[in-house]
Amino acid sequence: MSSATMCLVDALDANDNILMSGTKADDCSVAGFKSALGSGAIAYGGKYSAPDYERISASGCTLAIENTMINHTPDVKEKLQKLGLVVLTEQSSSEPKALGRVEWIKLFGVLFDKEDEATHLFNEQKARVEQTSGLAxxxxxxxxxxxxxxxxxxxxxxxxxxxxxxxxxxxxxxxxxxxxxxxxxxxxxxxxxxxxxxxxxxxxxxxxxxxxxxxxxxxxxxxxxxxxxxxxxxxxxxxxxxxxxxxxxxxxxxxxxxxxxxxxxxxxxxxxxxxxxxx
Missing domain, CATH: 3.40.50.1980 (Nitrogenase molybdenum iron protein domain)
Structure with missing residues (x-):
């Protein structure tokens, strides 16, 4: 799980679907995710460029959600796939629009069966941004x-x-x-x-x-x-x-x-x- 998308999963109250993170508790600013890392409910699985393959394999994890940094370490991506994981590269950081980044929450809504919640959270952000942008x-x-x-x-x-x-x-x-x-x-x-x-x-x-x-x-x-x-x-x-x-x-x-x-x-x-x- 990449650090930038933690807030999306946390906002959907879907942290219990996450087994491991590439961010340590001390480096996490998303409250719910930080708490889960601190308690051990979510384990630290190593940095994206040097994951703990043994721990990941033993966990039974089947999906790795990475950001575009994984493209700089193709050998890591290949090794994860050989372990049987599907590697999903989220590209929110490449979005040219601010709300385009937020809209990635809809993907996580599909992944974690929370599509209605995701749509509601996105529409809420959209309405607030449009209100501010309409000011002088x-x-x-x-x-x-x-x-x-x-x-x-x-x-x-x-x-x-x-x-x-x-x-x-x-x-x-x-x-x-x-x-x-x-x-x-x-x-x-x-x-x-x-x-x-x-x-x-x-x-x-x-x-x-x-x-x-x-x-x-x-x-x-x-x-x-x-x-x-x-x-x-x-x-x-x-x-x-x-x-x-x-x-x-x-x-x-x-x-x-x-x-x-x-x-x-x-x-x-x-x-x-x-x-x-x-x-």
Whole structure:
């Protein structure tokens, strides 16, 4: 079971169908799933790239639900299949639309005989997202990225689901298709000078704390690269960081979009979970 889909299974109250997970309890942010891992009701079956084949074989497991990372380890997929498992590769991370990711809950509804529950949960998220997206635009441009170990900015392709969530929340993504066309994947790495020229005037920065958890303060942030202190959003005190668990929370898509909207419009942020303003 891949980490990103835990929330879908948990929302359907279908955790008792899961024998093993590739995520340890300490690394899991989905409450029900974390509890099951902690109690041993769901066992840790090893990392996706190095599963515990002996334990998996002994468990009687017949289905392995993997994300697209399994494509980088075809030998693992082949070994699981030789053990008699059907390997299902869920591709929610490749969805260009935010609600497209959430709609994967319908697949799990079919797998676990909870189709009505899945449809209800999806429609609930859809209605909330449509309500927020119908509000007036904030008029704010938004840059979303993290700084890698080489000092380069890793951002998201324009049109990617993260960029779309920013648009649905009333923001305008700071990079366009031409500026993020250097790769076929969802992430785009830009040398800092190029990224600065493109995004320096963004009204708001959202730092990707899901990938880089080392940024707790504004000083931590500007310490990543000397050019960051010259960004408009930094000078104006409009830098935010995401929670480490944001990517694991597909069923909270509407909440995340609501928080983005609040950050863009200056709403009360006291009960935010997925975004925090750096000071």
């Amino acid at each position: 635009s904030s008029g704010k441009t938004v840059a979303y990225f993290y700084i890698n170990s080489n000092g380069a900015a890793v951002t998201r392709r324009a049109g990617d689901y993260v960029a779309q969530m920013i648009e649905l929340a009333g923001g305008s993504y700071a990079l366009d298709d031409a500026q993020t066309a250097s790769t076929s994947g969802s992430s785009v790495t830009l040398e800092m000078e190029r990224f600065y020229a493109t995004a320096k005037d963004a009204d708001i920065i959202v730092y990707n704390g899901t990938i880089d958890e080392s940024v707790a303060t504004l000083n931590d942030f500007v310490g990543k690269n000397a050019l960051l202190s010259q960004f408009k959003a930094v000078r104006n005190g409009n830098v935010w960081v995401t929670s480490a668990d944001m990517y694991q929370q597909m069923t909270s898509t509407a909440d995340i979009i609501d928080e983005l909207h609040g950050a863009f419009t200056g709403d009360d942020t006291s009960d935010f979970h997925y975004l925090r303003k750096l000071g």
